[in-house]
Amino acid sequence: MAAVYAVKTTGIYCRPDCPSRRPRPENVVHYESAREAQAAGFRACRRCRPDGLPRAAEQAALIEKTCRMLEGAVTPPTMQQLAAALGVSGASLQRLFKSATGVTPAQYARGRRAEQARHALRRSTRITDALYEAGYGSSSRFYAQSSQRLGMTPRQFRRGGAAEQLRFAVGECSLGSFLVAASVKGVAAILLGSDAQALLHELQDLFPHATLLGADAAFELLIARVVGLMDRPGEPLELPLDIRGTAFQQRVWHALMRIPPGTTLTYRELARRLGRPTAVRAVAAACAANRIAVAIPCHRVVRTDGAASGYRWGLALKSSLLQREGSALPHHGPVEG
Secondary structure, eight states, rough: OOOEEEETTTTEOOOOOOOOOOOGGEEEEEEESSSHHHHHEEEEOOOTTSSSHHHHHHHHHHHHHHHHHHHHHHSOOOHHHHHHTSSSHHHHHHHHHHHHSOOHHHHHHHHHHHHHHHHHHHHOOOOHHHHTTTTOSSSHHHHHHHHHHSSOOOHHTEEEEEEEEEEEEEETTTEEEEEEESSSSSEEEEEESHHHHHHHHHHHHHSTTTTEOOHHHHHHHHHHHHHHHHSSSSOOOOOOBBSSSSSHHHHHHHTTSOOTTTEEEEHHHHHHHHTTTOOHHHHHHHHHHHBBBTTGGGEEEEEEOOOOOOOTTHHHHHHHHHHHHTTTOOSOOOOOO
């Protein structure tokens, strides 16, 4: 167990980072572990709980339990129900969950149900049956939000995206060739490479049934913003994004967007922040499945030894992006979020 300090005037021992008011130095006794402090007659602080898991581990475990509850419920529990079951306040749970995952528990639950709807739509012969199987009590409510949930209507989804329209353009930038594709919701793909024709084939593989349209004046402005993002990846730039993926993938991608430019995380650190410390391979797979390069900065995730491995568009591009942001080595200090 970690070292602690005890306060003689209160009879309490605390973690070194306890948020309580600092005692006078002459009243402090240091111990190597909570067990030693307890043997000396001190009791644990109720704020920092030095007799339990480290705070980061406790928070990760709390997030993990929240995810399991949301995934296992037929009807998503309310915030009050979650908080009561987990023994925390609703405000604290909301803050911790969003800080770690980038989404609220309610958003995560909606994403999870949409993921179940995707699977059910592929299996079921009737759309209504699929939606009820996924836990939607009202199909009309899902239809009203289907563009947000699936990126298209349920009927279009079952047809493999038929009738969906994507505008796209291929160009050159300082990183090489790039392709940008966007739906009415926002950028659905930013692909990088050295062969423009190969990028077009990749887009067709990603959206096999969509109708591909050329750029118009508004789309040209969007392309200019994307080129600026790739030339200066460390500068903040808001782009409308059409993010499509499973609930877990979207958690990972939102977490990626919270890594500040100029810093990196390892796959293990990212998994820990998501409350899934054993899901390192799943996190790496979600990073590899990202189809919106740079805007969703999967290039900021590296191996434990700092090697820039596992980039969908090649290690040379990943290293170039990291160098432009000034973060060629892994960052092991605290990163907000």
